[in-house]
Amino acid sequence: MKKTFxxxxxxxxxxxxxxxxxxxxxxxxEIKKWGGIPSKSANYMRGFQRALIKEHKxxxxxxxxxxxxxxxxxSIVAAFKPSAITIKELPEIKSSLPKDxxxxxxxxxxxxxxxxxxxxxxxxxxxxxxxxxxxxxxxxEPSDSEESDxxxxxxxxxxxxSDEEGSLSLGNSHLKAFIENLENPDWIAKSKTEDTEGxxxxxxxxxxxxxxxxxxxxxxxxxxxxxxxxxxxxxxLIDADWREEVFQFVVINQRARPIKPEFLSAIISSSLSxxxxxxxxxxxxxxxxxxxxxxxxxxxxxxxxxPFSGMIDFxxxxxxxxxxxxxxxxxxxxxRKLTTHDDEIRFKDFFKQVFLKSTSGTRYRDxxxxxxxxxxxxxxxxxxxxxxxxxxxxxxxxxxxYNTNLLKIVALQELQNLFILWLNQQREELNSIDDLKPxxxxxxxxxxxxxxxxxxxxxxxxxxxxRKILRRALNNALMQVDxxxxxxxxxx
Numbered sequence: 001m002k003k004t005f006x007x008x009x010x011x012x013x014x015x016x017x018x019x020x021x022x023x024x025x026x027x028x029x030e031i032k033k034w035g036g037i038p039s040k041s042a043n044y045m046r047g048f049q050r051a052l053i054k055e056h057k058x059x060x061x062x063x064x065x066x067x068x069x070x071x072x073x074x075s076i077v078a079a080f081k082p083s084a085i086t087i088k089e090l091p092e093i094k095s096s097l098p099k100d101x102x103x104x105x106x107x108x109x110x111x112x113x114x115x116x117x118x119x120x121x122x123x124x125x126x127x128x129x130x131x132x133x134x135x136x137x138x139x140x141e142p143s144d145s146e147e148s149d150x151x152x153x154x155x156x157x158x159x160x161x162s163d164e165e166g167s168l169s170l171g172n173s174h175l176k177a178f179i180e181n182l183e184n185p186d187w188i189a190k191s192k193t194e195d196t197e198g199x200x201x202x203x204x205x206x207x208x209x210x211x212x213x214x215x216x217x218x219x220x221x222x223x224x225x226x227x228x229x230x231x232x233x234x235x236x237l238i239d240a241d242w243r244e245e246v247f248q249f250v251v252i253n254q255r256a257r258p259i260k261p262e263f264l265s266a267i268i269s270s271s272l273s274x275x276x277x278x279x280x281x282x283x284x285x286x287x288x289x290x291x292x293x294x295x296x297x298x299x300x301x302x303x304x305x306x307p308f309s310g311m312i313d314f315x316x317x318x319x320x321x322x323x324x325x326x327x328x329x330x331x332x333x334x335x336r337k338l339t340t341h342d343d344e345i346r347f348k349d350f351f352k353q354v355f356l357k358s359t360s361g362t363r364y365r366d367x368x369x370x371x372x373x374x375x376x377x378x379x380x381x382x383x384x385x386x387x388x389x390x391x392x393x394x395x396x397x398x399x400x401x402y403n404t405n406l407l408k409i410v411a412l413q414e415l416q417n418l419f420i421l422w423l424n425q426q427r428e429e430l431n432s433i434d435d436l437k438p439x440x441x442x443x444x445x446x447x448x449x450x451x452x453x454x455x456x457x458x459x460x461x462x463x464x465x466x467r468k469i470l471r472r473a474l475n476n477a478l479m480q481v482d483x484x485x486x487x488x489x490x491x492x
Contacts, residue, residue, distance in 0.1 A: 001113075002112065003114065009022040009106050010023045010106070011087065011104045025231050028230045029227060034211055036205075036208075060219055064222070064228070073233070074233075077234075078213055078214060078235070079214050080110065080237060081239075085210065085238060086108065087107075090106060112210060115208060120192055127208065211236065214245055215249070216232070300332050300377075300380075303381075305381045322403075327409030330409075336380070342424075345421070350424050353427050355430060358431060358432050375433075379433065387444060396449025396452070399453065405452040411461075411474075419444075446478055446481050469489050472489075
């Protein structure tokens with residue numbers, strides 16, 4: 001059964017070549033019925049909205065309820081899917097308007113299907129079909145378990161001596177896996193069993209609505225809860241594909257109330273196809289969205305090669321990762337730039353003497369670009385995977401778990417600092433990436449698991465003094481075969 005909604009609106013094309021928009025008034029309860037809110041959660045990463053914050057919704061409800069004079073004049077932004085909305089011209093009204101009248105008076109209408117009697121399986125099937133028709137290039141994308149070796153195109157005249165961060169692709173897409181899950185009866189059955197918060201059904205139903213609420217979900221929910229038919233101005237984006245929806249959400253929220261970087265990373269990698277990511281790269285850069293961190297953390301958290309895969313806290317409802325985003329981002333970025341606590345180490349000299357031969361490319365500039373683009377990550381994975389294997393071999397595998405001393409951000413950072421410093425001092429050229437692992441093994445051969453399992457009695461290790469205490473103890477444990485855990489780190 002379908003329900004049709006109709007509104008008088010003004011049709012405007014803000015810029016030549018841009019999508020068209022309609023401006024109209026709708027009641028909160030109606031907006032909720034036709035506007036989907038694809039909230040992101042740990043299991044259903046395809047959405048891009050923040051999860052609804054009940055406290056924020058309650059605050060808005062109280063705002064309207066407390067005083068009848070309180071209003072919210074700000075528009076709700078809704079993106080209407082391609083072909084979802086019908087626009088009827090109103091020439092009799094247009095002819096009576098002043099010549100300089102902005103926009104065109106129109107009547108808009110769209111249908112909403114009643115899916116309340118549909119099963120989760122039926123909804124999943126419909127959503128998968130819609131996604132496949134929307135992302136015709138998705139079949140050629142690698143799944144989450146597959147690695148993509150595509151690199152961003154870097155101008156040939158890039159400054160090879162610059163200490164810039166380098167040009168990066170926006171990130172990798174995990175969208176194909178989501179669609180495949182929707183088509184997998186076993187995944188649906190498992191999700192229904194684990195869906196203790198009742199997120200799956202409304203998420204799927206929201207995908208099938210004619211419009212998506214890009215901005216204003218809390219105002220809509222808070223006002224609709226009162227059932228007072230509170231009207232809101234609506235800005236409707238006409239024939240907006242999913243890529244445009246995600247772009248508008250990121251830009252609106254990054255400008256008004258910045259999205260947390262960890263959540264932005266999750267949005268990009270899970271809400272867009274690889275083709276969309278490539279096409280949005282320049283637009284998001286122009287909008288001032290930092291893409292470097294997104295790409296780095298997509299590799300560290302999302303790649304099967306990474307020993308930190310799935311372990312980062314992305315501030316998503318239901319996610320299980322606990323390692324602090326900012327700390328792991330700093331860890332990865334410092335490895336990428338071969339940075340340690342010794343300020344005198346220069347990237348160019350270090351890179352040329354150790355990593356140049358093992359990095360792909362013909363000239364130094366090409367090799368440097370390839371290192372900053374992707375190959376740093378391969379060495380990063382070799383180092384930390386070898387550390388993890390070292391403790392597993394010594395029956396201290398439990399150390400690679402949350403809340404252990406080894407996985408404290410400060411411990412990870414200082415261990416990496418010492419390794420980069422040691423590697424720089426060795427100045428032994430790597431012929432290939434395969435030569436790195438034996439060096440890591442040599443570096444950590446004396447490091448016993450008891451160093452991390454014994455109680456550290458010093459606190460405030462993130463301070464400059466605390467880091468020096470930890471670094472000195474770590475260095476002694478690495479260098480001394482018979483180290484006894486007798487540094488200040490273990491003393492009251």
